[in-house]
Amino acid sequence: NAGVTQTPKFRVLKTGQSMTLLCAQDMNHEYMYWYRQDPGMGLRLIHYSVGEGTTAKGEVPDGYNVSRLKKQNFLLGLESAAPSQTSVYFCASRFITRAPGANVLTFGAGSRLTVL
């Protein structure tokens, strides 16, 4: 049981290049999230998804696009990378539930992106 897997773990881009980060979870979770974390900061939500085929904007969505074509995968795309997008990106997932513990998220190990 791998949990939440992010690929790639590291990537260096030049300004203007595009790339996609992949998040895959094998826990049958309905909700998935993409966060970014900058040095000395907490995590900020970029986009999230409540199910296959649905996505929604989080706190800092500009410059990113997402897709959830399959329940187990959540893709984060940068169409034209900028140095301000240099960050560590974390994916997370959880079940839909109204029971206590609804907000127990499982996180991936992170993807470190550098934009030159």
Add this chain to the structure above:
Amino acid sequence: DAKTTQPTSMDCAEGRAANLPCNHSTISGNEYVYWYRQIHSQGPQYIIHGLKNNETNEMASLIITEDRKSSTLILPHATLRDTAVYYCIVRVESGGGADGLTFGKGTHLIIQP
């Protein structure tokens, strides 16, 4: 969601209990207290959560004051591997919540050998 206040950093000797405080004076009746931690360069890890009763699991204990305006996370026998940033988050449990958790800057706990 209610705002939380945590100390920026704390030290604790290895083998001693680490007590991490969190203030959430504006917490409402249906909001739970969650604790996560993030070891350097890793993804955040869930530790424990509670509503009003004290909770304990294999990782830690959570003590919530009777008025629910503050809580303390207790790591009973801290080890060097417990050095991490600890996040206290208050969140409504039912209904909404699909839009993720808000992580502040947390408390950097340093376990000293």
